Amino acid sequence: MLDLRLIRENPKLISEGFNRRGMHVDLKPIQIDIEELKNIEETRSNLQSKGNKIGKEVGLKIKSGINPNSEELKALKSEGIQIKQRVAQLEEREKSLSEKLKTQILNFPNIPSENCPTGKDETNNKEIRRWGNPLQGNDFKEHWEIANNLDLFESERSSRIAKSRFVTLFGQGAKLERALINLMLDIHIEKGYKEVLPPALVNTSSLTGSGQLPKFSEESFKCNEDDLWLSPTAEVPLTALHRNEIIPIDLLPLKYVAYSPCFRREAGSYGRDTKGLIRLHQFNKVELYWFSDPDKSSEAHKQLTLDAEAILQILELPYRVLELCTGDLGFSASRTFDLEVWLPGSNKFREISSCSICGDFQARRSSIRTKSAKTTKLIHTLNGSGLAVGRTMAAILENGQQPNGNVTLPKALVPYFGNTELTRT
């Protein structure tokens, strides 16, 4: 959420930020509403002040022994009633105005960081670095073919259980998923992250706090009987973990790593990535999350990205790092580095992690602050996958595939999996 005060005092900064995202919003009407709201608040609080004084006066007079039914007191009381009625009128207007403003502002995305390159869409993203040697050739199979051969998972019967875009893992496939989750968690814990296993269902406030609501309600599954949604990413419960808190500055940064199943409706992606593990309604993810001192968040962003990259390196998976341009930036992010893993079967890089700094955007929505000696200020939040587990499995299958149909596993995974390769059983 953007700062009301900033909209009031520096609307240019905001509209320029929106322009860089390719959005054009006229802030004038909002500014007018903010101004009116301010004026109403002022008159209202003056009236209340008057009312409070009358209340006290009545109390004192009664105490001093004046007849409670005297004309003097009656007059005071009726003045009190009148004030109360006028206050009620003002409050009504105030409430509808501030609700209107709030919904508008909750629908505004974050302002891109000045470091974020301006661009129209994903074609303007900037490659920053590469790691590893991508396998090239025409003989590489896509991961679902490999998996099918090894009986790792099945999609068709999963739609019997649930619907399309769900997958059921079997045998070595299930075990590999488990091994990957454990490896990722262990490595991050080793680096000082605190492990969290959050609820998979989250309420409306949590989704609003991290930016998924109100704008993207069609992206998440909702439980109709309750104020609960299936969490689309652990970013949501992790942000909500410290909602309405003031975190002492010497405790920062708080670094969390969370494994969670993630649920997404994938509305509007019919026909895309219908095969395999790339785009599912339910997938597993290990998420990295920082609550950072706002003065140190830029450095934190780089570190978080490196921590996510470390998993790819340990798993010997070639990848590249992209800096997203303003046109491809997510709603809550002010700057994002995407990690894309190499998939030789389809001969391209695929997103496997998105490492974003959100500045105070989520912190303002969720009211998460820090306190140093004198001042209280909003903290900065950062998140990134470390990594998306299903896509990691796809990458391991495609990069480790052998001509005989087996898959050689990265060395680091062997202790977790208990074998050096996946074989036909």
Next chain:
RNA sequence: GGAGAGGUGGCUGAGUGGUUGAAAGCGGCUCCCUGCUAAGGAGUUACAGGAGGUAACUUCUGUCGAGGGUUCGAAUCCCUCCCUCUCCGCCA
């Protein structure tokens, strides 16, 4: 799901209609005294928003789980909801 109890400041915990934003204690901070592993004394210590001032600061409003209501006046009375705890039932 049924019955009961309760939700107050960083924490513990008073407060059942009138200068109570809230006693007391703990903790935190500042200063003083003393000087050796400690103790004592004084002061200070919630959050949000508005107005005024370069600023230190002053001032107004709101906030005692949330939202309504009664009243000139509510932490205190009434209603609804949420949450926590205890007992019973059910359940992985």
